[in-house]
Amino acid sequence: xxxxxxxxxxxxxxxxxxxxxxxxxxxxxxxxxxxxxxxxxxxxxxxxxxxxxxxxxxxxxxxxxxxxxxxxxxxxxxxxxxxxxxxxxxxxxxxxxxxxxxxxxxxxxxxxx
Amino acid sequence: xxxxxxxxxxxxxxxxxxxxxxxxxxxxxxxxxxxxxxxxxxxxxxxxxxxxxxxxxxxxxxxxxxxxxxxxxxxxxxxxxxxxxxxxxxxxxxxxxxxxxxxxxxxxxxxxx
Numbered sequence: 615x616x617x618x619x620x621x622x623x624x625x626x627x628x629x630x631x632x633x634x635x636x637x638x639x640x641x642x643x644x645x646x647x648x649x650x651x652x653x654x655x656x657x658x659x660x661x662x663x664x665x666x667x668x669x670x671x672x673x674x675x676x677x678x679x680x681x682x683x684x685x686x687x688x689x690x691x692x693x694x695x696x697x698x699x700x701x702x703x704x705x706x707x708x709x710x711x712x713x714x715x716x717x718x719x720x721x722x723x724x725x726x727x
Numbered sequence: 728x729x730x731x732x733x734x735x736x737x738x739x740x741x742x743x744x745x746x747x748x749x750x751x752x753x754x755x756x757x758x759x760x761x762x763x764x765x766x767x768x769x770x771x772x773x774x775x776x777x778x779x780x781x782x783x784x785x786x787x788x789x790x791x792x793x794x795x796x797x798x799x800x801x802x803x804x805x806x807x808x809x810x811x812x813x814x815x816x817x818x819x820x821x822x823x824x825x826x827x828x829x830x831x832x833x834x835x836x837x838x839x840x
Contacts, residue, residue: 618769650831657731658770658818658831703769714783715762715829717769 616641620704620718627694627725635689635721637678637704645706647671647680647687648715652701661689661702694725729753731832733819739838740809748804748835752821759802760829761794762818770818776802777825809839 621636639647649661649671662671667682676691687704704718732751740746752759758777762770772786776796784794791809796802806813816836820829 620769655833657833658820658829660828663828705769714772714775714786715770717771719767719769 616645616706616708616716618704618706618716618718621721623720624722624724627723629696629725629727630693631725633689633691633694633698633723635702635704635723637687637689637718639685639687639704639706641685641706641716643708645708647678648705648707649676649678649687649689650703650705650717652703652720654700658703694723696725696727699723699725731819731821731830733817733832733835735835736833737836737838739840742809742811742839744809744839746806746809746837748806748817748837750802750804750819750821750832752800752802752819753830754800756821756823756827756830757799758822758825758827759796760820760822761802761804762820764816764818764834766815773804773817782825806837809837811839813837814839 617640619638646665648663650658651661652658662673664671664680670679678687678689701720703720705715707715734749760775761773764770774794775783779799791807794804816834818834820831
């Protein structure tokens with residue numbers, strides 16, 4: 615079955631530091647890959663997505679590249695801000711559909727001023 | 728409304744009781760999803776509706792769990808004979824159609840004592 619393995623947290627960084635949150639997956643076929651973010655007191659929000667190999671998703675300075683050869687979708691940001699403090703979830707969906715997402719366990723990020 | 732609305736935001740119940748959790752999706756969204764998020768874990772898929780019908784209920788853990796969406800809009804997740812292991816945050820999401828982005832509500836935190 616499908617599964618997502620996500621870098622365990624919590625992660626604490628200083629403002630303007632470089633961020634990487636690792637995510638690897640196991641899936642049949644050609645899944646779509648997603649990063650969701652959950653800010654304190656808010657619901658899950660889609661941060662970015664990629665639907666095929668070598669696609670790069672990007673949003674709000676975050677990027678992730680769909681690497682089929684390493685089955686990975688690592689999240690990166692060059693310079694984090696205090697407002698990026700949140701829980702980040704990697705997820706995969708069956709080919710062409712977000713119908714039944716499989717999520718990783720989440721990574722808590724805290725950015726200190 | 729502007730987003731997916733879930734009520735109540737918190738529910739405390741005694742073991743063995745029946746509970747109902749409500750979800751109001753974004754107006755016009757035909758697809759509706761229920762997920763469950765246990766402490767320290769990512770959300771796990773429960774059930775998916777397309778219109779009024781449950782298109783995929785493979786994630787429901789057992790027959791104590793049931794969900795309805797009689798008019799293709801509001802959905803209710805029903806849990807009979809609650810157990811302490813049912814304690815979790817229950818998330819609802821909707822999308823314009825099956826292939827669309829999921830918009831999540833803030834969830835209902837269920838605590839079974």
